[in-house]
Amino acid sequence: MSELDEWLHQHLIKTKEAGLYRKLRTMNTAPRPNMLIDGKGQLVFSSNNYLGLANDQRLVTAAETILHEFGLGSSGSRLTTGNTDWHHKLEEKIACFKQTEGALLFSSGYLANVGVLSTLPEKDDVILSDRLNHASIIDGCRLSKAKTVVYNHIDMDDLEKKLTETASYKRRFIVSDGVFSMDGTIAPLDQIISLAKRYHSYTIVDDAHATGVLGKNGRGTSDYFGVRPDVVIGTLSKAIGTEGGFVAGSHVLINYLLNHARTFIFQTAMPPAICAASYVALEVIEESHEKRQQLFSNVKKIKTSLVEMGYLVKGDITPIIPVIIGDPNEAVLFAEKLQEKGIYAPAIRPPTVPEGESRIRLTVTSDHSTKDIDYLLECFQFIGKELNIK
Numbered sequence: 001m002s003e004l005d006e007w008l009h010q011h012l013i014k015t016k017e018a019g020l021y022r023k024l025r026t027m028n029t030a031p032r033p034n035m036l037i038d039g040k041g042q043l044v045f046s047s048n049n050y051l052g053l054a055n056d057q058r059l060v061t062a063a064e065t066i067l068h069e070f071g072l073g074s075s076g077s078r079l080t081t082g083n084t085d086w087h088h089k090l091e092e093k094i095a096c097f098k099q100t101e102g103a104l105l106f107s108s109g110y111l112a113n114v115g116v117l118s119t120l121p122e123k124d125d126v127i128l129s130d131r132l133n134h135a136s137i138i139d140g141c142r143l144s145k146a147k148t149v150v151y152n153h154i155d156m157d158d159l160e161k162k163l164t165e166t167a168s169y170k171r172r173f174i175v176s177d178g179v180f181s182m183d184g185t186i187a188p189l190d191q192i193i194s195l196a197k198r199y200h201s202y203t204i205v206d207d208a209h210a211t212g213v214l215g216k217n218g219r220g221t222s223d224y225f226g227v228r229p230d231v232v233i234g235t236l237s238k239a240i241g242t243e244g245g246f247v248a249g250s251h252v253l254i255n256y257l258l259n260h261a262r263t264f265i266f267q268t269a270m271p272p273a274i275c276a277a278s279y280v281a282l283e284v285i286e287e288s289h290e291k292r293q294q295l296f297s298n299v300k301k302i303k304t305s306l307v308e309m310g311y312l313v314k315g316d317i318t319p320i321i322p323v324i325i326g327d328p329n330e331a332v333l334f335a336e337k338l339q340e341k342g343i344y345a346p347a348i349r350p351p352t353v354p355e356g357e358s359r360i361r362l363t364v365t366s367d368h369s370t371k372d373i374d375y376l377l378e379c380f381q382f383i384g385k386e387l388n389i390k
């Protein structure tokens with residue numbers, strides 16, 4: 001082993017001892033509730049395919065058609081040779097869906113968050129960021145020349161206090177997930193925006209988990225609260241079922257990011273076939289009332305039953321259901337027991353979540369059947385007793 005490898009190996013041993021070791025598993029089938037994982041049949045309660053669209057034939061057909069015309073990769077940045085009509089069509093569709101003047105595509109939601117936060121706030125500005133914001137927001141803040149001040153999770157008193165304390169900064173940007181990825185809480189966007197107005201600040205919302213899920217026709221958190229943040233960020237990789245990210249907002253904002261956001265300028269454009277599939281996905285989502293109803297009925301059944309069993313379940317009514325176990329090793333053991341019973345719902349541990357809050361993070365889709373859910377609940381009942389957790 002080289003000196004470098006020996007050093008890394010020692011670190012990995014410590015990672016293992018802390019119960020924080022991660023490894024990859026291989027999906028042998030297309031995304032759906034019942035999958036082959038590492039060759040074994042598993043009932044999946046951990047995907048972001050909330051409306052089952054990642055495997056929808058209408059999207060696959062749209063991608064196939066454009067694939068024949070445009071090939072696989074886009075082969076260049078949007079600003080060189082990667083731009084097609086499909087990119088524009090999808091941006092117009094996203095803007096219409098999010099009810100904004102314009103939209104700009106990025107290769108992922110991660111890059112959209114990093115792009116916005118490293119570009120808009122400048123040296124003499126401050127970013128007020130919710131403690132539980134997604135890693136891509138945190139990384140964007142780290143790249144920004146502005147100062148970052150963290151406020152307690154969805155704590156409006158703390159946000160107001162921090163807005164008061166940062167009055168001397170040139171501009172103030174408040175950034176929040178719409179639906180928090182690890183806690184399943186919904187940000188009180190109506191209150192955030194009214195504070196922003198009172199303190200002359202700007203609002204940025206990352207609607208990754210709300211797009212397709214919350215609000216009328218799944219338009220997201222802004223629509224759910226009937227408000228308009230200055231900047232809406234999103235991903236195509238969750239309910240929309242494809243890949244890529246976007247920013248939606250005013251024409252000037254979009255043009256500014258196109259000219260200045262490094263994660264837009266220095267990235268290869270999304271493949272046109274994925275743009276076409278995403279376009280169809282948005283059309284499908286606008287008509288997916290029944291799927292959304294089924295999704296929320298599944299969420300309610302699981303949450304209510306787990307609470308009745310005595311589990312500590314966090315979050316609002318969203319497809320993200322965090323069941324708190326506490327200790328990371330116990331959470332891993334719980335996840336392993338679930339897997340032995342054919343349920344795939346990995347343990348989430350620090351640093352992804354705070355110390356002492358290791359959890360089984362369940363996510364539910366509209367495609368889960370009553371039988372799937374009954375079996376999940378049966379397993380939680382059994383394993384909870386076996387491990388003496390509740």
Ligand SMILES: Cc1ncc(COP(=O)(O)O)c(C=O)c1O
Pocket residue numbers: 108109110111113134136177179180181206208209235236237244245
């Ligand atoms: C809240 C949130 N924002 C952004 C992202 C990143 O999106 P993408 O997977 O498209 O990079 C995720 C994905 O995990 C997320 O949960």
